[in-house]
Amino acid sequence: MPSQTQESSQKRLYLANDKIRMAIDLNAGGAITYLSEAGSNVNMVNNNDLGRQIQTSLYAGPYPYSVNGKNPVEQWRNLGWNPVQTGDYFNHPAQVVSYQQGQNTLYVKTIPLIWPLFNEPADCFFEHWIELKENTVHMRSRMTVNRTDTTQYEARTQEFPCVYLNGPYYRIITYDGLKPFTNDAVSEYSEQDNINRYGTENWIALLNTSGRGVGLYKPKGEVRFSSAGFGVTKEGGEFDVSSGYVCSQPALLVDYNGVYEYECDLIVGSLADIRQFAYNQPRPPAAPNYKFVTDRQGWYYGNTRDKGWPIQNELNVRWYRADPTAREFRIISPMAYWKASDVPKIYIQAAFQTKGTVARFVWRKPGDIAIIEIPGRYVDFPIIGDGQFRTYEINTSQLAGWDGVINQISLTSPESQYQFEKGSTVRIRSITATP
Template sequence: IQAGDCYGHGSRVVAHQNDGTTLYVKCVPMQWPLNNEPGECTFESWLSLEGPTVHVRSQLNNARSDHTQYAARGQELPAVYTNGNYYRLFTYAGAKPFTGDKLRQITKVWRSGAPDQVAGGPWDHWYATENWAALVRDDDFGVGIWSPGTYSFIGGFAGEPGKGGPKDAPTGYIAPLRSEVLDHNIQYAYEYELIVGTLTDIRAYVQSSRTNSRPNYTFRNDRQSWTLRNCTDAGWPIDSEWTVHLDEGQPLLVGPDAYWSAEKVPTIYLRAAFETQQDTARLAWEQLNGPGGDIRFSVEPDGQMHTYEISLAANASYQGTIKRLLIRPVDQGMKGATVRIESIGCERPE
């Protein structure tokens, strides 16, 4: 944790700079639940003021002595906390993003008890289809967090709503979440914006700055937030392609949270090299409000890079809003089998 651990030990700052437009801090963060135990890593942040916003770029530089590749876990990117009078939490989690549709107020309050003793958990969870949420006062003024391309959010309020200052216990909380594999030596970077203003101001800023939500993932130097089940990859760094080992079990590649209309993405292009003993693979999808589906397609298991054009439009279950792609490269893993992927997306690779 950048701030320190739960025993009050702050992180050690090893470098800092202020050039008049950007604040830079590099620290050795602390393990939150442990007593004075620093992480085997450094954490860097660049904060730039731009009008009513703070643009933040952060990077984790891991140097973990344990080289095990662990399964992906949810990461707070970042965790935002507010004083007690900023207790009203709003977001958009509907099916008509960027149309001015009605906002949703998150009313979850964690008043007392250990987290595991709170019915349903201490925080609420939602799919933020406009990629933002905000904590505001009674007059609708406060701070918003916008994390482009991030849909899974958690948040709520702890303590007595509407009371307390910066040194008091009551606090509002928001965290955009992504599931990520954090290798022992990874350099993991992410960006977000903090927006100060009214709810109307915050939402208008996000709408004017929003990015394309159609699926396009190119594995030039990272995993693009894809994760693994029942398989491992070649680790960090990633250079031009994502190499996945399919040695056992039923390997599955899981795409990040997303949001697009099926009718606007009728075809997916996969640029990949299969070195397997199977001449088919499966592409699957999850719907935002539905069971999803899958399609089997032919592959060349020759270890050479090919572009696969996978038509989804004719599949009856490919409809509505899609929230994720998944790939099952083989039905059953086999020692020495691999797939190398350059890109997955709705645009044909050059």
């Protein structure tokens, strides 16, 4: 097993105010390795190895990933191409290329390491901008990819970011109900299995027995989180195995030449502090409003591909199955929270180039294990396959099953249309709830 991170190897840069104190470590890829409340010398961040901390981790294919004669350790062979901000499984730290410190700000640029490989720099770099604001740490991250492997692999869920706190921070708390921003009762968990969470108020927290800890807030309506625990709950310090874990887990298609960004806030304090911060932020969109100008807006694909990065005013997608032995392909939205009553219509601005005449709009509701084409979850609509842009209107208010809460939407082709799929494409400019 790799050895633990030792205090003697630390090279920390601190920021502090009258509420909190935090630090990044230049010997741990510039990740956040220290976070405490003002007046306390108790570090909440777990540093058992270089896969912990508060950091960014990126995932893409192939699986397994080998390069330069190096093969992944068996335990992590199916992680694939996995750049980790802090370092690798063997406890080699990632290289900090540059950094800058201001009064309340930090900037760090890092070449991450491939987690399952021995001291292998990733073909990408990470940048992080950090700012201290009262009892919060605001972080913006940019990942610039420059792989020589130009294959477009399927999307993976990411860690944007992951948060590892010490064993005493074992209480996993979020709001995963269907009445967000109404002060409805929160949910508390302590399971140590890695479990997906539907955080409809856009936050998740790790708290101790006294009810204090750290909340992770994601803006722009991000609702997909995960949580886990390691070792023995309620005990342990920063170099011990015991840890609580939460992360923001959006699905992302990582291009060989792509550039990706996310933002988040870490709120230090009580559950009331964390939730109030979330309530003070702009409300997430109440309906789909995706316009594909410079990026995919979080959309991704199952069993199909697009033309790749950069995105220029449209998604240009193969309207057919990449693997024809598979049952279907999908063009898939990020997870969200929309009241069906707020979305009486869907408008799809698209140009289909196909001999097919029908497309399928599919939706998912909380409690569904996946996007599944069962009655009450889809509608077929006519398309014109001449390659010209049109706005297709779907009157969702008249559809059986379009009720309650909708948390994901997608486009596909019915099986009856597979005979026409060869060479078909669709170009999509927008998918919105208003014309």
